[in-house]
Amino acid sequence: MKTSLIARSVLTILLSLCTLSSHAYSADKLSNKAKPVVDHSKAEKLYEVHCQSCHGVDRLGAMGPALLPENLARFRQKKAIKVINKGRAATQMPAFGQVLNKSEIASLVEYIYTPSKASLKWTMADINASKVQHFDQSKLPNTAQFEADLMNLFIVVELGDHSATLLNGDTFERLDRFKTRFALHGGPKYSPDGRFVYFASRDGWISKYDIYNRKTVSEVRAAINTRNIAISSDGKYLIVGNYLPQNVVILNADDLSPIKVIDAVDSEGNSSRVSAVYNAPPRYSFIVALKDVKEVWEIPYSDKGGVEVYKGWAHDYKNEAKAEGWKVQEQFPVRRIKTDDYLNDFFFDPDYINLIGTARNNHNGQVINLDTKKKIASIALTGMPHLGSGITWHYKDKEVFASPNIKEGKITVIDMEDWNVIKEIKTEGPGFFMRSHSNSPYAWTDVFFGPNNDKVHVIDKSTLKIVKTLAPSPGKNAAHVEFTKDGKYVLLSVWDMDGELIVYDANTLEIVTRMPMKKPSGKYNVFNKISYEKGTSH
Template sequence: MSRSESPAESIAEQEERIKRHLSASREIAERLEFDDQLSFEMGLPSPGRRTFIKTSGVVAASAALAGCAGDDDDDDGPESTDDEESPDEEPPAAERSETVQLAAKQYEFQPQEIRVPPNTELTIEFTQSTFEENEEFTMHTFYLEDPYDIGPIELPENTNDELIDSVTFVTDEEGTFDFECSAYCGDGHAQMNGQLYVVPEGESVDEVDFTDMGTLKERHEILKEERELAQEPQHDLDLRDIMVVTERNNASVAMIDTVNDRLMERVENVGKAIHVHDFHPELPEQTREGAYVYTQSRQGEMYKIDLFDFERVAVADAGTDARDIAVSRDGNYVIGGFYNPNHLVICDAETMEPIKRIPTHTVNPDGESLGSRVCSLYDVPEEGLFLAGLKEGGEVWLIDYTQEDFPVVATIECGRTLHDGFFTADGRYFMIASQTDNQMDIIDTHERRHVAAIPMDGVPHPGPGALYPDEDLAFTTHAGSPSVGVWNTETWEAEKTIDVRGSGLFIRKHEHSDYVWADVILTDSEDDAYVYTIDPDTLEVDQEIDCSQWGAAAAIHPEFSRDGEKVYISVWKGENESILVFDPNTGELLTQIEDLLAPTGKFLGVRAEGH
């Protein structure tokens, strides 16, 4: 197939657009139709706006697309929409009313958490909007996620306490809901978020302190005793052939049989927007002791799920915003990395009871003291260490889980705005994306030091990455640039930049496959339905596959079967939410797994062999 023409937007403009949104969190990214931290989860557009009782000033989705406004951008915003109200929907009833004043600082909202009982007529009054760190910016915004779907509301610079705008609505849905600034306002924009907590009936509206170990232990819950679980698999599948798939909009995971390519079971109520799954290291033994997968939702819950009978076993609720999870090689511990609070939480892998909290406060590459979100977590092969990437901190931490107090035994400086990474084939070197600096940083986990920074053509987004050990090569997609970066894992030199159809998020290769597979996403065009293959010997694109012919508007996240004879692609947006199954060498569509609910990230039980 012929390559599509280059969009009018220049490569530099594309990259800047992506960088503006690297820090935007979940629901803003959904509205912009790409992932918040350019990570595993891809959202779907909101189905429709809820009813407002009243608003004053601007409430328009298009503000999210404009970015932060400088002095030259003041006239670019949408027209005002006063007293927006749906003609087809009656406002929900309220049992009480409450007013909260909210200020937007650079770079935080004050307060960062709003706690109210359900069925409250809540008025949020927006007062100050200030730019203490960077006066080039003159606009914040406020957006409250689904199911409330409020905003973005424009908050132009205002240094006094006069009312800028307000919105009133009824809190008729219980739970924790993110609000955030949808307009980039400088390097600290990632911290401009908060939570609306609509407290379930019977609970106190007093703030939950997730930094207190007593609170963390209280919020831990065993859902099913181990003795009550099935002692043998209730299916005939090797656990390594089970693929756990995030169903983005349903707070569920789908269990896929990758031998027969069918949906086996759906596990509900495991937290909103599962981001990562990791497996017990004894899973390959097919015994009761290892038959578990651990998940981390973006809401902060870590679930333990049984793979014999697909039961929820236990949960640790340790924050309100989170991304990553890892299981120790000895099978004793699970560690979760959080955005809010800025901390790591280590749990007993059997019960999920929190046993250690590690605040992630550090000094970033620019010498600023700050709390940092945790963007990536791994067990370091053969080292008895957890590896944690600190996003704003620009550091990789190594945590020794063989010692009782779990000390941080190394802090290794990298570049700015860290994201995800992957290990070399021998497990010694960890290669992590520094997205603001457009480079891959290389960490020697044996010597515990930084050994190289490899420049990339665009914002690197390797996801689980791709390796071709025959030629000592590693690959990453680029977000915001239509290219794939390739480097040598012996010399740590850039090998080639491969021109591809568009920017992407995920790239994979199996040791038994002939080709590297990658996706196209973030192009805001029909190209988002494409996946493609790269010949690792010639380092050229071999084939492009338009998945729109099978109902995909966006296709994402290639993942291989255990034997490498099939590759799975998620249709996360389109007419038929499903998984496409291809022959990895010919590109032939083999089958389509249907009846899924916005499938996104896919994790195979064979990952446990990496432990």
């Protein structure tokens, strides 16, 4: 959509989370009177001017979701007209009612519900053919070509000009700044030793960057529209979760060659978009969130085919494999876990035995035991909790989980023993990111949406009270903090083209330094990510 109205950011993906409703689409249910006679050449031009920058060439998706009949099947045209006219609350979708007239909006809607001329298939052959080898990794040094604590480095994503910064977490010196693919999404993932970092873009490109040598070594396009990636604990495999095609792709992390493509189809044959993919370290498996079907998938990985070496389950995995019709040596088999409701946003307990999930429909959260494949509890969650950004900490001799909320101004704190809500902490507006560190007494949360989006709350984890509200750069959106590996400093982003990275003392809450950046978004500390520090997202 028109970027002069609102700066593009990674959060435009929320359009897909908030607007693809459960209503069945039927184009011919609109009255003939409501249907304009569409001049597709004019509608296509409107799309190019107002929509293409976010939704991609041929409507295949970029910063925003793909706008195709396949993606809009659950979304009525009348509602699409309303969204274009008025925008969408809690997303980066602007209103076009003052820019386009009713006829233009109607013709745009008709256009996006027509099939794309582009192919929506992306095969193993397409993936292989897309590979770009920038450097021969075998010829690069195996030691870092600079002096720094390699565990206290950060990757900072700068959305403003599609770049990333490699930052020294001790001196806050910029060690490298390099171009990335358009519209990175889902957070970069580090190899277990911290040497390599992998990025995913909304249009399916997976990039591998060698931190030691400060070079992007290889890239491959795994899909047309991608949600995110995860890396196995042994560093051998990447899994890519996709909207288009509706599948997951397993890549060799060494050379980014595709190993397996698994269509996202439930046991009844229904296809689904993939909301997200996760690594579950104690289980030696990937967990897959499916947006459109009532299933969660577990995909084990190991050198012996995934079904012979598995330490996370209390029951006999081979018996279950046999019951579900797996071949004993099948690589990356799918273990299906059926759910009572759609679950597309997840969090896990520290042992990765229980999955906490919600649908985007104001229903209660569900707690699913991954070992028994059964729901063990419901959680009173309203609004739109952002579980994927939740964190845990120790509170009064119990482990608690806290989640921000995209629709309501509150933080929900949950007891992870009985799954009851302990407290709802009121904030100055809906938020998106929450972070802490095991060495810090505080949890930080932004107020990303609404008029107070320049505010950040600091919560005392021992009292569950807000102890300070900061305004790092008045009038500019403040969001997403990350701690240094020791928890002494907090890095915060000011999401603006004339933005900055602000470093705070994590204890005194005083500003240490400011660094100008082009719309910095997420920042990711090597140690915190590879050690699964409980104060950060995984």
